[in-house]
Amino acid sequence: MKKRPSRTLQRRDFIKNAALATAGFYIVPRAVLGGKGYTPPSDQLNIALVGVGGKGGAHLEAVKNQRWAAFCDVDDRRAADGYQEHPKVPRFRDYRQMLDKAGKDIDAVMVTTPDHTHAVIALAAMQMGKHVYVEKPLTHSIAEARQLLEAARRYKVVTQMGNQGASMDCNAEVAEWIQAGVIGKVHRVQVWTNRPVWPQGVPTPQGTETVPPELDWNLWLGPAPLRPYSERYLPFRWRGWWDFGTGALGDMGCHLIDPAYRALKLTLPTSVEASATTVWSGDFFEANYPDSCPPSSIVKMEFPARERMPACELWWYDGGVRPMRPAELGSNEPFGSWDGGVLFEGSKGKMLCGVFGENPTLLPTAKMKDFKKPKTVLPRYPVSHQMVWVNACKGQGQPSSPFEYAVPLTEALLIGNLAVRCYDIKQLQPGKTPKSWAPYDYPGRIRMEWDAANMRVANFEEANRFVQREVRIF
Numbered sequence: 001m002k003k004r005p006s007r008t009l010q011r012r013d014f015i016k017n018a019a020l021a022t023a024g025f026y027i028v029p030r031a032v033l034g035g036k037g038y039t040p041p042s043d044q045l046n047i048a049l050v051g052v053g054g055k056g057g058a059h060l061e062a063v064k065n066q067r068w069a070a071f072c073d074v075d076d077r078r079a080a081d082g083y084q085e086h087p088k089v090p091r092f093r094d095y096r097q098m099l100d101k102a103g104k105d106i107d108a109v110m111v112t113t114p115d116h117t118h119a120v121i122a123l124a125a126m127q128m129g130k131h132v133y134v135e136k137p138l139t140h141s142i143a144e145a146r147q148l149l150e151a152a153r154r155y156k157v158v159t160q161m162g163n164q165g166a167s168m169d170c171n172a173e174v175a176e177w178i179q180a181g182v183i184g185k186v187h188r189v190q191v192w193t194n195r196p197v198w199p200q201g202v203p204t205p206q207g208t209e210t211v212p213p214e215l216d217w218n219l220w221l222g223p224a225p226l227r228p229y230s231e232r233y234l235p236f237r238w239r240g241w242w243d244f245g246t247g248a249l250g251d252m253g254c255h256l257i258d259p260a261y262r263a264l265k266l267t268l269p270t271s272v273e274a275s276a277t278t279v280w281s282g283d284f285f286e287a288n289y290p291d292s293c294p295p296s297s298i299v300k301m302e303f304p305a306r307e308r309m310p311a312c313e314l315w316w317y318d319g320g321v322r323p324m325r326p327a328e329l330g331s332n333e334p335f336g337s338w339d340g341g342v343l344f345e346g347s348k349g350k351m352l353c354g355v356f357g358e359n360p361t362l363l364p365t366a367k368m369k370d371f372k373k374p375k376t377v378l379p380r381y382p383v384s385h386q387m388v389w390v391n392a393c394k395g396q397g398q399p400s401s402p403f404e405y406a407v408p409l410t411e412a413l414l415i416g417n418l419a420v421r422c423y424d425i426k427q428l429q430p431g432k433t434p435k436s437w438a439p440y441d442y443p444g445r446i447r448m449e450w451d452a453a454n455m456r457v458a459n460f461e462e463a464n465r466f467v468q469r470e471v472r473i474f
Helices: 007-020 030-034 056-062 076-085 095-105 115-127 142-155 169-179 217-221 247-256 258-263 385-393 403-421 461-466
Strands: 046-050 067-072 108-111 131-134 159-161 186-193 271-276 280-282 297-303 312-318 340-346 349-353 361-363 448-451
Touching (some): 067 076, 067 095, 247 297, 247 312, 258 340, 258 403, 297 403
Parallel strands (some): 046 067, 108 131
Antiparallel strands (some): 340 349
């Protein structure tokens, strides 16, 4: 006797093929069933949200016409609003228990936790055949990024990274201008942000603090090394600690570098070098805070030629540092927005845009008066970034930042962070103070050559310790 498909698989097949309903199968118009914007239960995706507090609140709103199958959060304080808004949704603290107990009712999982837990949660979900949406940056380490890409291919699930600019019209518009040759061959891109807007370049907390009863500290740490709880790590300040976050480059790079990455069809850098702020703890005595990201940094990545585009360099600035104002921009004209900007430099001119590619502008700005935009050739998305993914899970269109695209972008940023972390050799060798100011005392202050095929820095072995991290069993 032929085995009957499970209820879950039957419903998934229905969702995927709903748009191809045959004659004799009639779906009552949504407006008739429940008013404008109503989505009938048969057309809803069953989604689990891991990380209900903080950024999770935006996802609760963005996909509110779908069905929440389960919630998971290690901090009841942060999740309180979401729990109150959806009191009937099953709640868990451990994502593994959620997948085990509620997995049969889950079609897809959204991961909006700190960077250091992205990969373990997403991988567990994909191994169960769940579609995944993972916040940016996709992973905490380069090895994890490649692992998720391999899993996405193996399990054939729909994936999306949470860099929402990828679904915005302005992002596509920037790519169309660049690829149409409006400013000629682009040889340099300069990108800057006002991040960090959290403490960096600070000492590791000492002493003992009481863990709030609403927080499961062991689960919050997850795969990161065990350390005592401190309020200086969360709920938002984790971004500035290497064990949990990826600094300003990891936080905002997926937004700001995305327009350039997409427009220039970038892959992986062949080399990277960095300069970072020195923190002083006394006269001529540098502080040694290896757990904390530096207050500011400048990173240069070199990309090879691809297709018909020449080799180019991408410069990143954070911590309030930014490139000099281009001569073509008037002294009273805005240079990006308050939180950053992107400057493209080509053989025929320059172009300026905001964080997600907003307001692309040719320089001098007078060029915009008679400018005729190139033909629209790239997709536009009339729904939110999250709903682009939801629709793709249902077989309706493609995601705008699938792991095939998001992994190389994430890896490029994490390669940049290798140079930042290794900038000062004393951060790698605590307690050892250089005897002089000679350049050889700072071997991290070199141009690192990236060997993509072997996933390693070819000319500075110390950096390779950060390519892959040891995962704690928790």
